[in-house]
Amino acid sequence: MxxxxxxxxxxxxxxxxxxxxxxxxxxxxxxxxxxxxxxxxxxxxxxxxxxxxxxxxxxxxxxxxxxxxxxxxxxxxxxxxxxxxxxxxxxxxxxxNLAPLGDNFALAQMQSFNSFLCSTVHVAHAHKLRGARWANKESSYEDMRAKVPENMSTLFTMIEETYLGQPWVLGEQYSICDAYLYTIARWLEGDGVDITAFPRVNAHFKRMEDRPAVQRALRH
Missing domain, CATH: 3.40.30.10 (Glutaredoxin)
Incomplete structure (x- = not known):
């Protein structure tokens, strides 16, 4: 359990x-x-x-x-x-079949992508509401918030152009990378970023919303 x-x-x-x-x-x-x-x-x-x-x-x-x-x-x-x-x-x-467990290189690529989402993309988003983790002054928080749309746009441009396979992050195989990318992509609108500026990311987002597992998860 x-x-x-x-x-x-x-x-x-x-x-x-x-x-x-x-x-x-x-x-x-x-x-x-x-x-x-x-x-x-x-x-x-x-x-x-x-x-x-x-x-x-x-x-x-x-x-x-x-x-x-x-x-x-x-x-x-x-x-x-x-x-x-x-x-x-x-x-x-x-x-x-949520990871390429039989292919060590592909498995490392999966871990690399998820680490990037965790250590870089999520942190860039967190500067909008969690500025107190990094600074003490309200003026610093305001500056961090103002930078979030630019930073998230830059990072999603990198994902769009470099790291996103088709139809899934790793290519033909759906994986845990897809669940993680979809979760963070849901934050873009609130971060002041238009997801349609990233056609591949947007198409991936729509494919994810069609999955029954995603629909069930959103009900929790």
């Missing part, structure tokens, strides 16, 4: 989509950012980072972050960080 802690609109949507693509038995628990649940003691015992996603694994295949996580949740382990959770699901449920 898997339990995913998820906040609507957050990057945890990618993990929701991946779960829906598998035949896993799972439960989705919503973390209300509006109520600050990610910063409350119960959730911090589970995930001290105070963020989503967090995947509670009951089958003993991963180690818990701490004794507190094991004892308080009665579980074998907790995974955090979207790339780690996505890769775990791809490996744990190979029948879902």
């Amino acid at each position: 898997l339990t995913l802690f998820h906040a609507p609109g957050a990057c945890s949507l990618a993990s929701c989509i991946a779960l829906e693509e598998t035949d896993a038995e799972f439960e989705i628990k919503t973390v209300s950012f509006a109520d600050g649940e990610q910063h409350k003691a119960d959730y911090l015992r589970l995930n001290p980072k105070g963020r989503v996603p967090a995947l509670v694994v009951n089958d003993g295949t991963v180690a818990a972050h701490s004794k507190d996580a094991t004892s308080s949740q009665g579980t074998k382990g907790v995974l955090t960080e979207t790339p780690a959770i996505l890769f775990y699901l791809a490996q744990q449920f190979p029948q879902a």
Whole structure:
């Protein structure tokens, strides 16, 4: 049994989509950012980072972050960080064909793309609302927010022209990269970026919205 802690609109949507693509038995628990649940003691015992996603694994295949996580949740382990959770699901449920597990180079390319989304694209987006992570002055926050459309446009131009295969990120094979890219592409409108400026990304976005797993994930 898997339990995913998820906040609507957050990057945890990618993990929701991946779960829906598998035949896993799972439960989705919503973390209300509006109520600050990610910063409350119960959730911090589970995930001290105070963020989503967090995947509670009951089958003993991963180690818990701490004794507190094991004892308080009665579980074998907790995974955090979207790339780690996505890769775990791809490996744990190979029948879902969510990663090129038999091709080490293609697998590394997949990890490279997901790392880029996590470490660069997501961080560029986060400067809109999370400026306090990097600065103390309101004037700095304003400057960060003003830069977000330019930065996101630059990064999605790179994805459009260099990293996006057809019909899926890795080419013919659908993968966890597609769930992750779709999740971040959903933020473009709020970041002041017109997705139609990127025809390949926009076409990929529409293909993703046609997938039943995506439609189910959006209902969580």
